[in-house]
Amino acid sequence: MKLLIIEDDANILSFLERGFREDGYIVESAMDGLDGEYLALQNKYDVIILDWMLPNKSGIEILTSLRAHKNTTPTIMLSAKAEVKDKISGLSIGADDYLSKPFSFEELQARVESLYRRSLSNGLNIIQIGSITINVDRKSVTKNNVDVPLTAKEYELLLFLIQHKNAVVSNSMIEEQLWSDQEYINSNVIQVTIYHLRKKLGKEFIKSFRGLGYKVEI
Amino acid sequence: MKFNSLKTRVLAWFGTVILFLLILFSIFFHYFLNKSINNNIETKLFHEALKIKEKFLLQQKNNVLTDDKNLASMSYAIMQKGTIILKSKNFDLSNLNTYFKSNNSFFIMKNKDNDETINALYILRANNYKICVYQKNIDNKIENLEDILLFLNPILLLLVLMAASKLIDKILLPIKHVTKTAKEIGVNDFSHTISLPQEDDEIKELVDSFNTMIIRLKDGVESLDRFNSDVSHELRTPLTVIRGEVEVTLRKLREPQEYEKSMQTIYYEVQQMQKIVEDLLLLTKYSKENIRQSFEPCSLDSILLSVVDKFDKQLKEKNINLVLQNIEPISINANPFLISSIFSNLLDNSIKYTPNSKSIYLFLYKDKQNNINFEIKDEGVGIEEDKLHKITDRFYRVDDSRNKKVQGFGLGLSIVKNSVELHNAKMEINSNIKKGTDIRIIFNSSF
Numbered sequence: 001m002k003l004l005i006i007e008d009d010a011n012i013l014s015f016l017e018r019g020f021r022e023d024g025y026i027v028e029s030a031m032d033g034l035d036g037e038y039l040a041l042q043n044k045y046d047v048i049i050l051d052w053m054l055p056n057k058s059g060i061e062i063l064t065s066l067r068a069h070k071n072t073t074p075t076i077m078l079s080a081k082a083e084v085k086d087k088i089s090g091l092s093i094g095a096d097d098y099l100s101k102p103f104s105f106e107e108l109q110a111r112v113e114s115l116y117r118r119s120l121s122n123g124l125n126i127i128q129i130g131s132i133t134i135n136v137d138r139k140s141v142t143k144n145n146v147d148v149p150l151t152a153k154e155y156e157l158l159l160f161l162i163q164h165k166n167a168v169v170s171n172s173m174i175e176e177q178l179w180s181d182q183e184y185i186n187s188n189v190i191q192v193t194i195y196h197l198r199k200k201l202g203k204e205f206i207k208s209f210r211g212l213g214y215k216v217e218i
Numbered sequence: 219m220k221f222n223s224l225k226t227r228v229l230a231w232f233g234t235v236i237l238f239l240l241i242l243f244s245i246f247f248h249y250f251l252n253k254s255i256n257n258n259i260e261t262k263l264f265h266e267a268l269k270i271k272e273k274f275l276l277q278q279k280n281n282v283l284t285d286d287k288n289l290a291s292m293s294y295a296i297m298q299k300g301t302i303i304l305k306s307k308n309f310d311l312s313n314l315n316t317y318f319k320s321n322n323s324f325f326i327m328k329n330k331d332n333d334e335t336i337n338a339l340y341i342l343r344a345n346n347y348k349i350c351v352y353q354k355n356i357d358n359k360i361e362n363l364e365d366i367l368l369f370l371n372p373i374l375l376l377l378v379l380m381a382a383s384k385l386i387d388k389i390l391l392p393i394k395h396v397t398k399t400a401k402e403i404g405v406n407d408f409s410h411t412i413s414l415p416q417e418d419d420e421i422k423e424l425v426d427s428f429n430t431m432i433i434r435l436k437d438g439v440e441s442l443d444r445f446n447s448d449v450s451h452e453l454r455t456p457l458t459v460i461r462g463e464v465e466v467t468l469r470k471l472r473e474p475q476e477y478e479k480s481m482q483t484i485y486y487e488v489q490q491m492q493k494i495v496e497d498l499l500l501l502t503k504y505s506k507e508n509i510r511q512s513f514e515p516c517s518l519d520s521i522l523l524s525v526v527d528k529f530d531k532q533l534k535e536k537n538i539n540l541v542l543q544n545i546e547p548i549s550i551n552a553n554p555f556l557i558s559s560i561f562s563n564l565l566d567n568s569i570k571y572t573p574n575s576k577s578i579y580l581f582l583y584k585d586k587q588n589n590i591n592f593e594i595k596d597e598g599v600g601i602e603e604d605k606l607h608k609i610t611d612r613f614y615r616v617d618d619s620r621n622k623k624v625q626g627f628g629l630g631l632s633i634v635k636n637s638v639e640l641h642n643a644k645m646e647i648n649s650n651i652k653k654g655t656d657i658r659i660i661f662n663s664s665f
Binding site: 012 | 447450451454455457458459460461462463465466467469470483486487
């Protein structure tokens with residue numbers, strides 16, 4: 001999962017980045033409102049974690065601008081303001097969730113996961129495509145009720161393809177989503193991962209278009 | 219109506235006073251009227267006695283007093299040497315001797331048979347005879363009056379109390395409004411004020427002070443709310459870091475270097491929290507009432523120089539040229555801790571907002587009026603004019619996004635302002651954007 005964290009306190013940002021990266025998330029971050037807004041508009045993220053008070057452009061302003069640009073990336077707001085009216089004003093301009101400081105990292109992670117799941121499968125825990133069942137909570141995949149063990153990258157790639165179901169996903173899109181935290185990747189790595197996925201789930205599940213990319217049809 | 223209410227008490231006091239006055243009036247009225255009636259009867263009987271005496275003297279030789287129509291209503295007797303020598307037919311008073319023994323000449327006797335009348339006796343003492351005039355069954359006006367007074371007094375009292383009750387209600391009506399409004403005021407609801415009465419009286423004054431109090435309370439609660447939310451806001455950030463850092467670090471076993479880094483982060487945030495708490499304590503510890511007890515002779519120049527020493531490292535880091543322009547040796551009675559915090563907060567701010575390699579100037583001198591001036595002048599970024607009046611507010615920072623490049627919570631200038639006020643000093647701030655800020659603190663010479 002690809003996360004954008006916009007937070008101006010270096011120490012808060014530090015543990016957030018560390019925590020999410022350790023759990024396999026791809027994390028990008030900004031400590032300034034304008035930089036954060038630029039990243040959010042330029043790149044595609046699964047979830048944005050947005051601080052309320054930021055230099056140069058506040059969280060509220062960034063969120064308003066994102067929604068005005070028809071960017072619907074699930075966004076969770078962080079704020080030291082704990083009053084109900086602050087939460088309401090954050091939620092009413094388009095935040096998907098709100099967490100007051102100090103928060104538990106586990107809770108933040110659970111909420112991020114929940115937002116991601118909601119955007120992926122309309123809030124359902126289980127995605128069913130033909131004989132393949134994906135349990136988003138348990139991060140497990142079964143084919144004809146038999147467990148299919150997947151690596152973290154294979155699972156992420158599967159979710160990404162399902163997210164863009166019935167559309168061709170290019171190699172560069174996959175690279176940007178799954179490997180953007182690495183400066184250098186072996187050009188074969190995407191092909192190899194796809195190969196493993198098709199082997200485990202069935203060739204007909206992921207269609208390949210030479211030179212264009214891959215597609216999951218539902 | 220409550221038993222212990224103001225109205226009941228006023229009515230009780232008022233009623234008691236009125237009752238006392240009515241009784242007093244009745245007693246006096248009764249006494250003087252009684253005296254006047256008796257005097258009238260006495261005078262009348264005396265005149266009758268004189269008439270009888272004249273007739274008796276005229277007709278003495280006959281020893282017979284002819285019946286006179288004028289004397290028909292009277293009964294009389296003439297005594298000589300203890301025996302009645304002459305009496306009217308209707309004279310029926312026995313035991314006359316008891317009256318003769320007395321020195322008085324006028325007697326009022328209650329009628330045994332009829333309460334509404336009295337009998338009166340007058341004895342005219344002449345040389346060798348006594349004339350007794352006796353009138354029976356005189357209308358007892360006093361007795362009637364007693365009845366009237368006994369009946370009238372309670373009614374009068376009741377009427378007065380009823381009128382007083384209405385009047386008190388009218389007087390207390392604005393106070394009831396005040397009570398009603400006061401009941402409606404909650405900690406979060408200061409929207410009500412009381413409408414001012416038309417008359418310019420004591421009640422209007424009360425309502426006016428009450429309204430002023432509501433506004434002051436409102437301001438107080440609002441500023442307290444703001445302060446609370448500011449404090450909690452400032453404490454939440456370090457708490458978030460400490461909690462998150464610990465939580466993430468504890469998820470698995472790590473290398474010693476990672477623990478060390480986490481500990482350093484936590485230590486830094488704990489220091490931040492400690493600084494906030496200490497600053498807040500400093501802001502609330504002293505007041506106008508207790509500040510004098512903490513005063514001692516302070517050498518301002520040496521406090522200033524020791525503060526300057528502490529900033530040596532920061533000055534060198536930014537290569538700022540600190541110029542001690544004019545530092546006179548000056549001693550005053552003051553709180554050395556607060557004086558030191560004034561100097562260090564101002565110098566700290568100046569260093570923060572002055573670009574590298576610029577200058578800061580310090581002055582400490584007595585002016586012509588013998589007032590002590592401390593002045594700090596920097597070549598920093600300056601403060602916009604519309605923000606000048608806010609910079610001494612607690613937690614206010616010119617950069618509202620809490621730019622982390624400049625450390626601080628926005629308490630420094632609040633502490634300075636507070637300390638300056640506690641020393642009855644004045645603070646003047648002049649600032650020009652991009653040219654710098656000039657802050658002057660003037661301690662009164664008579665202070």
